[in-house]
Amino acid sequence: MEGDHCARRVSEKRVLAASVKYDVSVVGGGAAGLSAAVHLCRAGLRPVLLEARRTLGGRASSYTDAATGEEIDNGQHLLMGCYSATRELLRIIGSDHLLSVQPSLSVPFLSGGGSFVQLSCPPLPSPFHLLAGLLALPLGSPAIRLRAITRAFHLLKDGIEDGDVSVREWLTRTDQPSEWQHRFWDVVALAVMNDLPERASARVFQTLLKTMLGGRRENSSLAFPLVGLRLLIASPAERYILANGGEVRRGLRIDGIDATQDGFVLHAANGVEISSRALISAVPFQHLDEVFRDSTARGGLSNILRQAGALTHSAIVNVHLWFDRAVTPLPFAALLDGRFQWLFNTPEIRTGDKVRPSHLTLVMSGAGELVERSSSDLARIALEDVRAVFPASLEAAVTKQVVIKERRATMASLPGVDSVRPGTETPVKGLFLAGDWTATGYPATIEGAILSGRRAAESVEDLFRSHAAV
DSSP, rough: OOHHHHHHHHHEEEEEEOOEEEEEEEEEHHHHHHHHHHHHHHHTTTTEEEESSSBTTTTTTEEEETHHHHHHSSSSSOEEETOOHHHHHHHHHOOOOGGEOSSSSSEEEEEEGGGGEEEOOOSSSSHHHHHHHHTTTSSHHHHHHHHHHHHHHHHHHHHTTOOOOHHHHHHHTTOOOOHHHHIIIIIHHHHHHHHHHSBHHHHHHHHHHHHHHHHSSGGGGGEEESSIIIIIIIIIHHHHHTTTTTTEEEEEOOEEEEEEEEEEEEEETSOEEEEEEEEEEEEEGGHHHTTTTOOOOOOGGGGHHHHHHHOOEEEEEEEEEEESSOOOOOEEEEESSSSEEEEEHHHHHOOOOSSSEEEEEEEESSSSGGGGSSSHHHHHHHHHHHHHHHHGGGGGGGGEEEEEEEEEEEEOOTTTTGGGGSSSSSSSSSSOOOOOTTSSSSSSSSSHHHHHHHHHHHHHHHHHHHHHHH
């Protein structure tokens, strides 16, 4: 009965699908979907971007705070100079001037009592800039530093035994000194993997490290948005799509997808039907089963749906604290002894204003069970971490606080995760996947999402090119 019903639906839709309205339907308006639609437009194709929510950007967006008028990110994202797909997208949509990239890596590390250590890499070719910066980092004796750095470069060359292990096990196996693990590598791993070193995949971490240390010096540099993520990515990407022949439909939930002889027909909750020659699914992995629940393409996706079902999440907590005065001139810092790992001074980053009352954003990656604590409790913990490193904050009053809990912030990059991450292409002809959870080789980051969108667009181009050659 169910098979007959699906067959009748396909038959009913074939007349509609014969007059295709769009070249490509892109389901999901996060960073991956926006990237796919932009690259499709750039290739001269006509995509339609479909987003169930009223806002674009997904987990990489922002909103205007009514009380302060500031643009608040829904999750603080640490970008890097090696994020080539992200930087390419920003150049295409005209917002690359809103991203500030360090000329060479520089990171302040703060400990309790205001203790301060600065990693400053000189303007030398890569990787010598990092070698010089790490040698000057006061972690252990000069001999211990040299051993740690020598072993670190072996980390990039040697394979990982037993297929994959945790970052912690990998560092321990390769004789990284304990102090270097806890006061350097843990900070790096949490920042780029969004998870604890005890949980994160060493193989994925190694891939990213190779990208950071290869090529140009600025590959290892940090990059800071000068505006909220909505203004950096979502809004300019939408303008580009609309100006280059594409369409964007927000607040449109897709309830069914039919694969037809001529492409795909998407059935929206409001009764609208959208047809296209190809389809890119750019939804988070936890929504993939729902999107294709009532789909004639579901049978061809059975293995991919099982792969998506095997993935899990890692939580992140962001706490925004506004003070009645400036409490630090630093634009950002890594926190070594707190429960939050990174701190960002939003006014200083965006405007260079070191006098304006501070708005600090504290980030806890791999939050685990702490994400279930109350907002007031998390704000208290964040304030304790601030006051432990900035004596000036002891006399400052908190005028406003916002706590953002992201229970499903990213895919958890656990050991072995790459074995279950699907690629761009699927067994269903004309159907492609995009998302930070797909097999990009990267952790679940903005870079992975944007790269996956570009790859999906390129796969569509290849498909259409092969059809045209027949």
